[in-house]
Amino acid sequence: MEETVFAVGDVVELISGGPWMTVVYIAQSGEIGVAWFAGTTVGRELFPPAALRKRQD
Template sequence: MAKAEEFNTGDVVQLVSGGPEMSVKTQHSDGEYNCQWFAGKKLEDGWFPGASLKLIKKRGE
């Protein structure tokens, strides 16, 4: 099994299956990432396994 990509705080990611672009907020030691995104004007957040995410752009790019 391939190792999931690692993301850093501030990276912009998206679910492999699609959906909104999200910013990585924190990483848990078990490889899950807390991400946040806007749904309209409301800030949402949730935890996602690293394998379910793809990188859109690195922080600062």
């Protein structure tokens, strides 16, 4: 299985489901920093690349 390459600005979601999130940075560890809105609150988190998939338009 080929590993997905992410870039800042990509729209992603957790493979297990959840809100669409925007990639805001790539950590030196390789984890993907994302941000999303839950109502008017901004959520931010780091996820391993294997836990995310890109949005397919």
